[in-house]
Amino acid sequence: MLAIFFVCFCLGTNVYAGVIATTSTTIGPVDTTTTSDSFDEDAELKKIAETCFTYTNYEELSGYTVRRFYALDLGRFLIRESVEAIGVIELRTMLNLEPTPPWKPWNNTDPSESDLESAATIQAYYELKEPRSNARSLDNKFFYEHNKATGVAYLDKRFPAIREIFRRRFEKVRVSMELVDRKGIDRMIETYYKVYGSVMDAIAKMQDWKKYRMRCLDSCNLYCIV
Ligand SMILES: *[C@@H]1O[C@H](CO)[C@@H](O)[C@H](O)[C@H]1NC(C)=O
Numbered sequence: 001m002l003a004i005f006f007v008c009f010c011l012g013t014n015v016y017a018g019v020i021a022t023t024s025t026t027i028g029p030v031d032t033t034t035t036s037d038s039f040d041e042d043a044e045l046k047k048i049a050e051t052c053f054t055y056t057n058y059e060e061l062s063g064y065t066v067r068r069f070y071a072l073d074l075g076r077f078l079i080r081e082s083v084e085a086i087g088v089i090e091l092r093t094m095l096n097l098e099p100t101p102p103w104k105p106w107n108n109t110d111p112s113e114s115d116l117e118s119a120a121t122i123q124a125y126y127e128l129k130e131p132r133s134n135a136r137s138l139d140n141k142f143f144y145e146h147n148k149a150t151g152v153a154y155l156d157k158r159f160p161a162i163r164e165i166f167r168r169r170f171e172k173v174r175v176s177m178e179l180v181d182r183k184g185i186d187r188m189i190e191t192y193y194k195v196y197g198s199v200m201d202a203i204a205k206m207q208d209w210k211k212y213r214m215r216c217l218d219s220c221n222l223y224c225i226v
Helices: 002-015 024-036 041-049 055-061 068-094 113-117 122-129 145-158 160-175 182-207 209-219
Strands: none
Touching (some): 055 068, 055 145, 068 160, 068 182, 122 182, 160 182, 182 209
16 A cells, blocks of 8 residues: 555656655644644734833844844844745745745846746746845845844744744645645745734734833833833
8 A cells, every 4th residue: 555655656746747746744744733732823923912022132133233222223124034034934944945045136126927937947936936025135235144144043032933823824735735836836925925914913013112111111120111
């Protein structure tokens, strides 16, 4: 039985050359364990929204390169790019693609329909459609790639739920398809934008100035206000 399964699997892979083969042996079991536990996405987002994120936290987020006011300005920008970077890393991982390459010069031209149509492989198609930003390119005028890396590491430590939400949502879509074709890539990318939107809503609430003052007065002394 097992032998038959593997034969079929190999034939399938050949037929669908150019389509990412399902690694059902690795993804299947992971899915059943993760969906059976009690991860509550809304509760996790609420926790982020209600966090007292202090100036000191902004300083740490930006790698203690600048202080308070600069750290706040930099940090607001850095959080957004770090959330995007985490989403894209998880997206590539779930699609079995190589990790995000180092930053490149910004290409201001969006791929045309004919660029997409003529993409030779599914990976090439993905790369044309991957969410991108000139803030995650060598043309970023505000911070370096290593600042972004520090931001990602801090978010992973402070809000591991962000990566987890992306991962779980991608996994749900991924296991619903046998093989990932272009439509599958599009669905994964739509999922990316949905998750990105809900994470950034939570972060916008966390950064709401009036609520921030009330929240932080409760949980820390005046030094963390200004
Ligand atoms: C920029 O992107 C367009 C559209 O994807 C592509 O046709 C072009 O070759 C790219 N230019 C460079 C320099 O990579």
